[in-house]
Amino acid sequence: MSYSWTPEGEPRGQTSPLAALAALFAVCTGVSIYVVALGGAVPVGDDRAYADSTLHRVSGELSDGGVVDPSTLDSARSAAPAGRQLNVTLTAGDRRWATGPRPPTGTRTDAASRTTSVRLGPGSVAPGRLRVEVWR
Known part of the structure; x- marks a missing residue:
């Protein structure tokens, strides 16, 4: 983790780009798994209501x-x-x-x-x- 300094001299935490990319990857993977599971639950066929x-x-x-x-x-x-x-x-x-x-x-x-x-x-x-x- 890197730090930056405020004008008052107190450290302020920042997230490294690698941690942000890992979090983004985890969220995208979770959404993809959800969509695949939901897609399997929807019936396939031509049973639409006309x-x-x-x-x-x-x-x-x-x-x-x-x-x-x-x-x-x-x-x-x-x-x-x-x-x-x-x-x-x-x-x-x-x-x-x-x-x-x-x-x-x-x-x-x-x-x-x-x-x-x-x-x-x-x-x-x-x-x-x-x-x-x-x-x-």
């Missing part, structure tokens, strides 16, 4: 001023993620509209839904629910 982002795209595609017109439901199929199948269902009261194939039985699907306003006719709007199901 439904929430797809629902957002479908809702934007179908709604005009926050109101969904059931006659435009077929245009929502273009919002399907690449390599995925999409089913869009719109319900209002006891009425139901759907587009896209139904998921096969036993297939794991990712689904999301949100409330929306549904245009039932000229000047007639009712509360409803927009639901999407996405699968491979």
